[in-house]
Amino acid sequence: MFSLKTENEGDKALSVASAEPIIKIQGLHFHYNPESEHPIHALQGIDLDIYPGDYLVIVGHNGSGKSTLxxxxxxxLRPTEGDVWVKGMNTRELTNTLAIRSAVGMVFQIPDNQIVATIVEEDVAFGPENLGVPRDELQERVEWALGVVDMLDHRHRPPHRLSAGQKQRVAIAGVMAMKPEILVLDESTSMLDPEGRxxxxxxxRKLNEEGMTVIAITHFMHEAAEGNRVIVMEAGKIVMEGTPRQVFAHVEELRALQLDVPQTTExxxxxxxxxxxxxxxLLLVDDVVAEIQRRVNGRSRA
Ligand SMILES: Nc1ncnc2c1ncn2[C@@H]1O[C@H](COP(=O)(O)OP(=O)(O)OP(=O)(O)O)[C@@H](O)[C@H]1O
Ligand SMILES: [Mg+2]
Incomplete structure (x- = not known):
């Protein structure tokens, strides 16, 4: 693995790295069907620290182990070998399960599988209600979460009448209403149209700015620019890590892993x-435009 961590990190990356990790992963191996003749070694020695307020983006080819992680x-899932700690709680200890699950909210790819109620606001209330949040606070949380995803106007509608993008926003509101400290999005935007995405x-982004730690798995390379850190996975290992600019500067290596780079980087x-x-x-359209403009202006002055 070549690590890109030490070069010229942004302010945010530096400030979060000074805190204690909120998630610590050490020597993590995971086998599917360990007792079978052909166990699948899906994670092969993952070491990773994630800090409070991080926005970590995970990219990698199909089957590289992102969802398993x-x-x-x-x-x-629990490690076959190695350890995962969330807020200091080891995932191997069964008694930690509930506390870890309330700290980590997870949104999957397909919103339909995550919607449980027949009215939007009831669906969003479902998670926090199960956590035992009292009635008046529940109401407040539901309104807040629907407001953040801009779905307050749809609160009385049946979810099945919504578009895929709207359903996914309801699913995210449902997780947010549980106020997890860590939000994990596993390809949560892949079913959406560009606007929904x-x-x-x-x-x-807003939640992360308010302090929520975000872990986002995506196939859309330009979404990686949202994060302060990117890891690239291949065959159950982390093969690159750094800021988005550092990682995407390695165009040839990423191509060798059958990954695209954002069009701007290209x-x-x-x-x-x-x-x-x-x-x-350069990763942002504005930065590329500004650089080209700077050069054109320089030339016309010369
Ligand atoms: N339930 C399962 N049983 C057996 N093998 C599995 C199971 N889930 C995943 N695998 C295998 O484990 C490996 C890692 O899969 P994983 O789903 O974590 O990859 P991924 O990076 O999330 O892929 P994708 O981009 O397709 O979502 C793959 O070889 C996959 O086939
Ligand atoms: Mg996956």
């Missing part, structure tokens, strides 16, 4: 190949 964080990302990379003074690691 996420499930080991909220105790849907933007809405969900904006809601998640453009910056090609411009850098033509003119090595052009920065190859």
């Amino acid at each position: 996420a499930k080991n964080i909220n105790v849907l 933007r809405d969900v990302l904006a809601a998640v 453009l910056a990379y090609r411009l850098n190949q033509r003119d090595s003074t052009f920065p190859p690691d």
Whole structure:
């Protein structure tokens, strides 16, 4: 693995790294069907610290172990070898399960499987109600969560009448209403249209800005720019890690792992190949535009 951690981290990455990890993963191996003739070694020695307020994006080819890693964080699975601690609680201890599950909210890919009630607000209330949140606070939380995902106007509607994007926002509101300290999104935007995806990302960004730790698994490389850290997985291992700019500067290595890079990075990379003074690691459209503009202006003044 080549780690990109030490170079020029952004302010946010530095400030969060000074705290104690909220999730600590050490020597984690996971086998599916361990007793069978052909056990599947889905995680092969993961070491990872995640800090409070991190927005960690996990990318990797199909089957690289991303979902298995996420499930080991909220105790849907337990390590075959190694340890996972959430807020200091080891996931191997059965007595920690409930406390860990209330600290870690998880949103999956398909919203339909996550919606349980026939009215939007009842669905959002379901999780916190099960956690024993009192009535008046419950009402407050439901309104807050629906407000964050911009679905308050739909509170009295039956979920099956909503679009896929709206359903996914309701599913996210349901998890948020439980006020987890850590939000795990496993390809939660993959079923959505671009607008739905933007809405969900904006809601998640807002929560992260308010201090929630976010772990987002995605196939959309440009979504990785949302995070302060990115890890790249391959065959059950972490093969790259760093800030989005650091990771996506490694265009050739990512391609070798059959991963795309964001279009902006691709453009910056090609411009850098033509003119090595052009920065190859620009990630945001605005940054690429500004760099090109700066050069055009410089040339016209010369
Ligand atoms: N329930 C299961 N039983 C047996 N093998 C499984 C199970 N779930 C996943 N696997 C295998 O474990 C490995 C890791 O799978 P995982 O779902 O964690 O990958 P992923 O990176 O999330 O993939 P994707 O991008 O397709 O969601 C793969 O080889 C997969 O086939
Ligand atoms: Mg998966």
